[in-house]
Amino acid sequence: MMAKTLYDKLWDDHVVRDNGDGTCLLYIDRHLVHEVTSPQAFEGLRLAGRRPWRAASVLAVPDHNVPTTDRARGISDPVSREQVETLDSNCREFEIIEFRMDDPRQGIVHVIGPEEGATLPGMTVVCGDSHTSTHGAFGALAFGIGTSEVEHVLATQCLNQKKSRAMQIRIEGQCGPGITAKDIALAVIERIGTAGGTGYVIEYSGAAVRALSMEGRMTLCNMTIEAGARAGMVAVDEITIEYLRGRPFAPRGEVWERAVAFWRGLRSDPDAVFDAVVEIDAAMIKPLVTWGTSPEMVTTIDGRVPRPEEVTDPVKRRGAERALEYMGLTAGMPIRDILVDKIFIGSCTNSRIEDLRAAAVVVRGRHVAANVKVAMVVPGSGLVKRQAEEEGLDRIFTAAGFEWREPGCSMCLAMNADRLEPGERCASTSNRNFEGRQGPGGRTHLVSPAMAAAAAIAGHFVDVREFSHLGA
Amino acid sequence: MEKLDKLTGIVVPLDRVNVDTDAIIPKQFLKSIKRSGFGPNLFDEWRYLDHGEPGMDASRRVVNPDFVLNQPRYRDASILLARDNFGCGSSREHAVWALEDYGFRVVIAPSFADIFYNNCFKNGVLPAALPADVVDGLFRAVEAEPGYTLAVDLAAQEIATPAGVRHGFAIDPFRKHCLLNGLDEIGLTLEHRADIAAYEERRRRTAPWLFTADAGK
Ligand code: SF4
Numbered sequence A: 001m002m003a004k005t006l007y008d009k010l011w012d013d014h015v016v017r018d019n020g021d022g023t024c025l026l027y028i029d030r031h032l033v034h035e036v037t038s039p040q041a042f043e044g045l046r047l048a049g050r051r052p053w054r055a056a057s058v059l060a061v062p063d064h065n066v067p068t069t070d071r072a073r074g075i076s077d078p079v080s081r082e083q084v085e086t087l088d089s090n091c092r093e094f095e096i097i098e099f100r101m102d103d104p105r106q107g108i109v110h111v112i113g114p115e116e117g118a119t120l121p122g123m124t125v126v127c128g129d130s131h132t133s134t135h136g137a138f139g140a141l142a143f144g145i146g147t148s149e150v151e152h153v154l155a156t157q158c159l160n161q162k163k164s165r166a167m168q169i170r171i172e173g174q175c176g177p178g179i180t181a182k183d184i185a186l187a188v189i190e191r192i193g194t195a196g197g198t199g200y201v202i203e204y205s206g207a208a209v210r211a212l213s214m215e216g217r218m219t220l221c222n223m224t225i226e227a228g229a230r231a232g233m234v235a236v237d238e239i240t241i242e243y244l245r246g247r248p249f250a251p252r253g254e255v256w257e258r259a260v261a262f263w264r265g266l267r268s269d270p271d272a273v274f275d276a277v278v279e280i281d282a283a284m285i286k287p288l289v290t291w292g293t294s295p296e297m298v299t300t301i302d303g304r305v306p307r308p309e310e311v312t313d314p315v316k317r318r319g320a321e322r323a324l325e326y327m328g329l330t331a332g333m334p335i336r337d338i339l340v341d342k343i344f345i346g347s348c349t350n351s352r353i354e355d356l357r358a359a360a361v362v363v364r365g366r367h368v369a370a371n372v373k374v375a376m377v378v379p380g381s382g383l384v385k386r387q388a389e390e391e392g393l394d395r396i397f398t399a400a401g402f403e404w405r406e407p408g409c410s411m412c413l414a415m416n417a418d419r420l421e422p423g424e425r426c427a428s429t430s431n432r433n434f435e436g437r438q439g440p441g442g443r444t445h446l447v448s449p450a451m452a453a454a455a456a457i458a459g460h461f462v463d464v465r466e467f468s469h470l471g472a
Numbered sequence B: 001m002e003k004l005d006k007l008t009g010i011v012v013p014l015d016r017v018n019v020d021t022d023a024i025i026p027k028q029f030l031k032s033i034k035r036s037g038f039g040p041n042l043f044d045e046w047r048y049l050d051h052g053e054p055g056m057d058a059s060r061r062v063v064n065p066d067f068v069l070n071q072p073r074y075r076d077a078s079i080l081l082a083r084d085n086f087g088c089g090s091s092r093e094h095a096v097w098a099l100e101d102y103g104f105r106v107v108i109a110p111s112f113a114d115i116f117y118n119n120c121f122k123n124g125v126l127p128a129a130l131p132a133d134v135v136d137g138l139f140r141a142v143e144a145e146p147g148y149t150l151a152v153d154l155a156a157q158e159i160a161t162p163a164g165v166r167h168g169f170a171i172d173p174f175r176k177h178c179l180l181n182g183l184d185e186i187g188l189t190l191e192h193r194a195d196i197a198a199y200e201e202r203r204r205r206t207a208p209w210l211f212t213a214d215a216g217k
Helices: A006-013 A039-048 A078-093 A109-116 A130-138 A147-156 A181-192 A214-227 A238-244 A253-263 A314-327 A353-363 A382-390 A393-399 A449-458 B027-031 B094-102 B114-121 B132-144 B173-181 B185-190 B193-206
Strands: A015-018 A023-027 A030-033 A058-060 A124-127 A141-144 A158-162 A165-172 A200-205 A231-234 A276-281 A288-290 A298-300 A342-345 A374-377 A425-428 A443-446 B006-013 B077-081 B106-109 B126-129 B149-153 B158-160 B166-168
Touching (some): A006 A015, A030 A147, A039 A078, A039 A147, A058 A109, A109 A382, A130 A141, A141 A231, A147 B114, A147 B185, A158 B185, A181 A214, A181 A288, A214 A353, A342 A353, A353 A382, A425 A449, B077 B149, B106 B149
Parallel strands (some): A030 A124, A124 A141, A165 A200, A425 A443, B106 B126
Antiparallel strands (some): A015 A023, A023 A158, A288 A298, A288 A443, B158 B166
8 A cells, every 4th residue: 555644644535526537525524614615605695595515513703803901891993893703603503612701711713613622633624714734733734715615615514626736845853942832833824935835735743733732733834824824733642632532523432442442543654745845943943033024035034134135046136125124124123122012912822721831931020112013812712712811921011011802813904993003013923913803004923922922021123032031 | 716817917917925814804804794894904904094994985985095005006906916825824815805895806926825725716817826936937027017917817727917028827627627617615515415424424433532522422
């Protein structure tokens, strides 16, 4: 038998039929739904008189539009409110499980899926959201889809898909202190570029990946889409299995045992062949900070803003010039000299308990710098928030001058009231530094939670490794 | 979905790499629960000098005369010429709805982001990938010659310049078939409902944990 990659195994397990034209009809095990990309899909079902094929495979949650303050008052923006209410009524009509805004389990869709055990190894997981790649951390084939495909999955439980090529990204060795999964993710994008993964599914492997917690693996897989690949994945190991044990949607008893036995085989065969292999030495990764308007515009904390004239490719040079102008930065200036106005710790990339702990270690006993206007922590879910409060993290943050918010997407994309004003500069733990992403004219620098916390304290970017000996 | 077969149209050049879907349709417009009406807000932050919010009357907005879509020579364009990695970022299908609503039926670029590429086909928009040097040449030609048009022939998988130079592009046969005929993909998939049900039955036996996970039991 031919040696298979993890991707091959996941793919082969889900083929309903080979369409004979290079595509296959693929079965979808788990369908996550949020309020922004689903209304038109439900409307399509209604217009065609269709019902969901398997409503129980769907889990819905409002996250993009929800307010992160004073939730008792509801959503003040009428358009946002209508969108969330539309999700509520669609879920009621089509008998879909929804964690509503007032449910203690509500949160960002990519945080709650794993947290509930609704994402399991070996599944195909889709959501009308590009960061569905997050769920690949569990040895699942997870990818984002558009609204027409949301409707297609609702109606048929399947998608027509063409198999991608397989890329292995091996991160060998050990990361230095203060280096997190976010730095690894940015290092990958720095290496292969934002289009480097186009047409591929990426499997992350190597000692540094095995050493990551599930939270870290989710952060890494989350940013796969920023490298252009639709899906990222990590093989199943004991860390995966331990994370899932006892989660509400996970199987129990004898079925759990059977599942675990199967899950242990969800890894690439030792002699499996990948279409591309990239190797990164974990020991060489430093804390990274983006300086531009694409995640590949990234450099190390001890680096400088690049000089566009040194970029040889003319299209890239123009891109760099434009980015510097938008970002209000001077070519050649040290990254450390960049002052920040706002701090955002949150998003499906970095809002899990471990992220909050990493940030709390840095801020404990210190205070946000005077030039920082707002520093906020937005936990990824109600359960993350509760756990953090039990650990006293909320008090560490608020004592340091941070705001402690309700869970949701928040300033990752600023669809609710949390946003940057034109020209404001933010150290953000989210995943996209596109123009206007965090508010029109806003300037985003992507960093790890620890680096965002350090920037909050210093008022400018600093190397968190200089903080750690002062920390906890 | 509207079918697409042959189209000759004015080409508008958007000379930027990595144009993301946040730029194509900014998030404030995603709050709509409808599928139409996004055209006036296509490239909103580049196209207007004032800040756009849903419900604004586009005819009263301050347009950015420097943005290429606002230049009179490109009025009525139906073909967008773009650079590498077009449509990257968020999966929002609203980006395609906005392009289509504005009047674009074809986007030409050296490469497209994956989800955007898929979304195009669900909405009667053809994303045609041409080699980078060909795209480069087209940028020069479009900028040099007002009223420049290209002729797209989906059946033949060709794009022809006014001078008659033909450039072939690749496309999956299934997608081509759906686009040529304006077919509803869901209806086609449901023709295989017996296959889907049989697969599901087998999986219920061999991988029951995928089903006990239903409903949080
Ligand atoms: S946190 Fe940001 S990236 Fe993640 S799902 Fe929400 S909006 Fe998308």
